[in-house]
Amino acid sequence: MYIVSIDVGTTNTKVCLYELPEFRLREIEKFATSQTFENGQTDVDAEQIWSEVLQALKNLSNKVENPQQIKQITVSSFAQTVVLQDSQGKVITPTIAWFDPRTKKEAEEVKDTFGEEKLYHRTGINAHSNQSLTKLLWLKHHKQLAFQRMDKWTCMSGFIASRLTGICATDWSLASRTLLFDINEKVWADDLIETFGLDKETFPELVESGAQIASIKDSISQETGLSKDVSISISGHDHMAGSISTGLQKKTEILNSTGTTEGLLLLGEEPHLSDAFRNFAISNGSYVIDLEYTLYGSMPTAGQSFTWIANALNRSLEDIPGMCQEILEEYENDFAAMMDRMQVFIPHLRGSGPPIRSSTSKVMIYGATDQTTDHDILFSMIAGLCFELKQLKDVYETHAESNIPRMKVIGPAVKNPLWLQLKADILQSDILAYEIEEAVAKGGAMLSASKQGLVDTLPKQETKTYTPNKDREKALEDFYKQFYLPLYHLKNQFEGKG
Template sequence: MSLLLGIDLGTSSVKALLMDIDGRMLGIAQEHYDIDVSRNDWAEQSPEKWWAAAARTIRKLLTDTGADPRSIRGVGLSGQMHGLVALDAAGRPVRPAIIWPDQRSKRQVDRINDVMERMSLAGETMNKASTGFALASLLWMQENEPEQYAAVHKIVLPKDYIRYKLTGRLASEATDASGSVAFNTRGRQWSYPLIEALDIAGTIFPECLEPLDIAGEVTTEAARETGLYPGTPVVCGGSDQCMQAVGNGVVEPGWVTSNIGTGGQVAAMVSNPIYDPQWRMNTFCHIFPGSWVIQGSNLNSGLALKWLKENVLQAADFNILMEMCSHVDAGSEGVLFLPYLAGERTPHMDPAARAGFLGMTLKHRKEHLVRAVVEGVVYALRDSMELLGQQGIAADKVIASGGGAKHSVWLQCQADIFGKPVYTTKVKEEACVGAAIVAGTGVGIYRSISEGCNQAVALEERYYEPDQRHQELYDHYYGLFKQLYIRNKELFTNWTKNH
């Protein structure tokens, strides 16, 4: 039996999945870890801990399934976007990775965007810098940690580090590199004019490959740590958003995906390199040359519900929260939640934005807080859905993925707030499956990504239609939701100056 291995390095856990070439899943293993928030606005993780967790997860998967490592024809990778992994000449991290929710680089973001505007690079980068993007974090290192910066030999994105530990090859690929903002997204190569204008040596950026390229083979050392067979081909893979799209079968224009993970994204594949001139959204490279993805990104999706679960309600698991939700009517009886716990990207691009509940009275209980958080997350995603429409991108059907595809409360809420039918696939770990499909295509098992998706991905028969009564109510509350930020923007800015 020929098998494919997909590895997804997420923000809260690493997952490894084994499937056969027809998409039948043999098993999945997972290990969780935390974000280190040692200072206000900081978000870091240890690359060494990523690798240790990934190695244990792969070994556990092989043990649990009893699969022969020699039957694995290819390994593919997916990973959290934007983070900075800075390595010395020996390939060791010089400091913890600065990951995407990090907000420390506000001043560096302004510097990058000023240079980009002066050099008229918008049509190439197709993105404006944001806090948490690798280039902004690298500039922060340059200005605040000169000794560590001087030791940097190469930088990579998070999942690139796992590939390096598997193969010994330091490289990035276009989907993830385009999320660094140091990249010519139109031309699928590093933006050396921008890099050099910021007084950064271009040599610290690694070679940039394509998602379907074979980056190398599992080394003897990596085989010893993971249980994989030495010489197994490792295909580059891509960013988690790109791999989730593949795992959902979205490899041609026409569908919109709504992903609720730690962060949230609404995204569409496009065949023309369009971008939002107001910089409220991002455009990144997609799975092959001539394809891009335009998306709105929210920093506080599953993260907001996790915050409520752990820091407020101290609930045992998310299923308890979903059960609580089911006992509260749509609209949370007037409670609104602004979910900007870590600032926000789309549509505000405002690291100073903050979270809060509004409309609470003595009658409201903890169940209302849970439902308000769920609804607030989806309201924020609707901001992105509406911006796609402004770009002329039709969004008649939505495929939900991530944690937001795992419970009917999330799915019906998305259908009602978006006002569109919401579908799910039979695949439950979309990023892992996408990485496995890319691996299978890269090593020649599938003749194309489309063929791989046709064999491995299928829609669930059940889908969720908008409830007209709920839709009208949500339209009203969505208007109030948008006003919450607008009316408090100045207050948020003044608040963060003193906190």
């Protein structure tokens, strides 16, 4: 028996076939998430993504001896991007990428019209150019004819699910990122919809994460060779779906989901709607498991930083793992010498995340000399990524009154021992690295299969643990307080955000 889990990521889309009950990854179809770039703006090509997903489903169906054994398809994706469709189900372009900053003016409009405090207490998130409402308003202002043709809109995973079922839906976790969802009542916020002149008839149906929406359409069944009884579900926001594969515990564990971006996810029994979290721009959300809530803060750059630095150093991206291994050996054997050469590297390549979120924040490097090597710069950049996470973790522990001794890591970081050891030493936490191939897709599969009764229990995943070294921990804490934080605050003052 099998389940297919689709993960539409910012960089790549993965269509994974898992064999139950062990959730063994049998096959994977992977392709770049189609995007177009023009004049500093990024659009997602939803039709091309669907075309490639459909082809991947055909390929997987052909690779299974008996396609009737594929029982479910579930879809997770990045949040905030909205796909508009007309009455015939055709995509109305543009589909603005979640990170595209063109909607800054609309974010200010939302904040000024509804009120920042009232908005946060209602939706659990701040007005920001990333959020879905700002994209809908930009399209309303700038693409009026296209906007008027809209029959329905939904999030990216909901779009794929709609092509599979004919039903336009989204789950609570993705609705939580729209600025249009009442986080307390778990319904669309009618007053927000009315305030901004939107039509509730165009909104997707709200569904439970991982629960069956419908069976696959007959036309898709015939085209792919899949059974017409295949159940379709939305497993939600990618970071949240991925956490299922780790068995994340409330309050005492935090998930570090790494990819193009990097985020910290903390689970609780209720949303945290205090002014402290609002000021830090920490997002509340509805979790993919019923009656639980999330605190989530993200860094705009993580894995993308390694691509950038490879280009900046005129290196191949394939060189970076070997460099990191060499740095790790020196880090463990001659730490004092490395600290003497360490720079402050504030990695705001695409702006900054909490505690001071800004889409215009810039990179800062201090401390380089004519003796600085490529290894020194790479080491300092990775440490900078960890210092950024440390600030965010400190906010969680202070204002959510949680002691978080363990951090669970999924994504590309688990293949980088230097990055993981630096996380342990800088964040002063045990780091449990989940070496799960396609953790988001696997978590989505586990969620959907368990919710719909395909399995009774979920298998435990193997981990590798990295523990803090007390001597390095103290030296890095001193560096953080004496150099990193003062220059971080100075930079923010210079950029007008202090």
